[in-house]
Structures are given as structure tokens and as C-alpha cells.
Amino acid sequence: MSTYLGSGNTDLHRRDYRPAWLDNLADDVTMEASVLNRMVEGANAVRQILAYARTLYDYQEFNYVGTYGEHGFVEDYTSQVHGEPIGSIVIVRYNDAGQAQHVIINHRPLRSVLLWSRLMAEHFANTPYAEYFLSPELAQEVLGSDTAA
Incomplete structure (x- = not known):
């Protein structure tokens, strides 16, 4: 069974999680995903x-x-985004001051990764952050017309 599908037990679904490291970012933090x-x-x-x-x-x-x-934190979770299953591994590396210095996020499967990137691009369109994501046009071309917003 694919790990990104989760257990199917809705009692385990959380909607209130906020990672503490998010409130303790180094000024020069980097994020890869x-x-x-x-x-x-x-x-x-x-x-x-x-x-x-x-x-x-x-x-x-x-x-x-x-x-x-010694200087890290990890989150391993599954979810759904617009009905598509997605698995995530987040690795946070802290600097000597205890601040989050590097954040690495791995999502899977590819279809969900592309959908996520498209949704982010649509939200951040016409902002400096749009360049970080797959263009909505390219995502739709790759994923097919069934993902049109």
C-alpha cells in the first residue's frame, strides 16, 4: 500500500497543527521543496x-x-489536497542559535506535487513569489484538462 494514502482513519485527521519551528525562523532561512x-x-x-x-x-x-x-526536526504525514492524496516529509535543520535554518519538504506522488505547485502559482500570481512555482498553464498541460480550476 502506498504510504501517501494514509490509514483511512478519520479520527487521526488533524486540522490544528502548527509547527513550533515556523515561529522561530532564522532571518536567512532557506527552503527547498x-x-x-x-x-x-x-x-x-x-x-x-x-x-x-x-x-x-x-x-x-x-x-x-x-x-x-542533534539539530533537526522531522514531520512525516499524509493528507489530501483538492481530493488528491499527498504524502509529506519535512526536515528542519536548526542553527546553533536554535532557529530553523534549512527547511526541506518532499511531497509525493508526482501528480499531487504538480497540482500543489499549480495551486500555489495561481495564488501567488503577480507577486514576487510566483516564480517559485510551476506555471498554471504548464501544470495543466502536464496534468491534463481534468485539473482545470
């Missing part, structure tokens, strides 16, 4: 992008949330 065209740099950009991204989840079903090595 499978839904991004390139790395995002700076606390404000990361905060703005993740603030909207978090609204796309229908819920989050966590497999694991906790420390990762």
Missing part, C-alpha cells in the same frame, strides 16, 4: 509561502513528528 522551481531564501518569503501552503491541506495525518539528530 519538490513543489518549488528553486530554493526560497529569507524568513518573510518562507513564512508567506508556508502560510498559504498550510491552507491547502484538507487535514494532516501524522506518522511521526519529533527530533531528528
Whole structure:
């Protein structure tokens, strides 16, 4: 069974999770993700992008949330975005001051990654953040007409 499908137990679906690391970003934090065209740099950009991204989840079903090595944190969860299943692994590396310095987000499967990137591009169209995401036109071409908004 694919891990991004979750358990199917709706009692495990959370809609209230807010990671503590999001409130403790280094000024020069970087974020890489499978839904991004390139790395995002700076606390404000990361905060703005993740603030909207978090609204796309229908819920989050966590497999694991906790420390990762000496200076890290990891989240492993599944969800749905517009009815499409999506799995996520988030790795956060802290600097010596205990601030989130590097955020790496891996989503799967590819269809959901492309859908996510398209939704983000539509939301951030005509802003400096639009360049980080797959253009809605290209996403629709890749995914097919069944994903039209």
C-alpha cells in the first residue's frame, strides 16, 4: 500500500497543527521543496509561502513528528489536497542559535506535487513569489484538462 494514502482513519485527521519551528525562523532561512522551481531564501518569503501552503491541506495525518539528530526536526504525514492524496516529509535543520535554518519538504506522488505547485502559482500570481512555482498553464498541460480550476 502506498504510504501517501494514509490509514483511512478519520479520527487521526488533524486540522490544528502548527509547527513550533515556523515561529522561530532564522532571518536567512532557506527552503527547498519538490513543489518549488528553486530554493526560497529569507524568513518573510518562507513564512508567506508556508502560510498559504498550510491552507491547502484538507487535514494532516501524522506518522511521526519529533527530533531528528542533534539539530533537526522531522514531520512525516499524509493528507489530501483538492481530493488528491499527498504524502509529506519535512526536515528542519536548526542553527546553533536554535532557529530553523534549512527547511526541506518532499511531497509525493508526482501528480499531487504538480497540482500543489499549480495551486500555489495561481495564488501567488503577480507577486514576487510566483516564480517559485510551476506555471498554471504548464501544470495543466502536464496534468491534463481534468485539473482545470
